[in-house]
Amino acid sequence: MPITGRMLVCCALLSGMAALGFSNLGVKELTVSAKSGDSVSGREIYVNTCIRCHGIDGKGGLGIKLVPPPADLTSLAVQSRLDGTLFRRIHGGKPNTAMGAWKHALSDEEIWDVLSYVRTLGVESGGQP
Ligand code: HEC
Structure with missing residues (x-):
């Protein structure tokens, strides 16, 4: 699918909104956004x-059994x-689940990449529910 100008504008808007909501919560040093995140290094x-x-x-995992299961x-x-x-x-993980905080292992930039x-x-996947 070709990436149209309209899609790019849309992405920029969405990321901008996310960044705004983010700084309202008092989280500092928001230097990189998912828009500029590198999905190739994110894949690594x-x-x-x-x-x-x-x-x-x-x-889901490779036969791993967790409660609650991985999202x-x-x-x-x-995705929504x-x-x-x-x-x-x-960055901070989810309390009482196996989803840990990755802030110690990954930089902010690496988190945006992933x-x-x-x-x-x-x-x-076409964004199936
Ligand atoms: C030890 C297992 C484990 C590992 C490793 C792990 N996760 Fe998770 N993750 C979970 C579990 C369990 C949940 C679901 C928590 C719940 O029920 O909401 C989850 C939830 C999530 C969610 C959804 C959060 C939400 O909005 O509800 C995202 C996004 C996510 N993980 C991304 C990642 C990324 C990116 C990595 C690698 C940096 C990662 N996870 C590594 C176990 C793991």
Whole structure:
């Protein structure tokens, strides 16, 4: 699918909104956005750190049993969240789940990269709920 000017403008708007919502929450040093996140290096990070729970296609782990189970990253529930929300989930983790805080292992830039890769999982699956 060719990337049209309109799509780019739309992306820029969405990322801008996410960035605004983000800074309102008092999170400082927002220098990179998912818009500029590099999904190619994000894929490397995903394969090294996320795949064992979220699986190669983002739909779940390789026979791993967790309660609650890893989120289906292709699902509408995840894909419909703002970039800022997903960033915070990866950055700070989710309490009482196996989803840990990656802020110690990954830089902010690396988190944006992996997030932009996570976004491609949703596109590839057509964003099924
Ligand atoms: C040890 C297993 C594990 C690893 C490793 C892991 N996750 Fe998760 N992740 C989970 C679980 C479990 C949940 C679901 C929590 C819940 O029920 O909401 C989750 C949820 C998520 C969500 C959805 C949060 C939401 O909005 O509800 C995202 C996005 C996510 N993970 C991204 C990642 C990324 C990116 C990585 C690699 C940097 C990663 N995860 C590594 C277990 C893991």
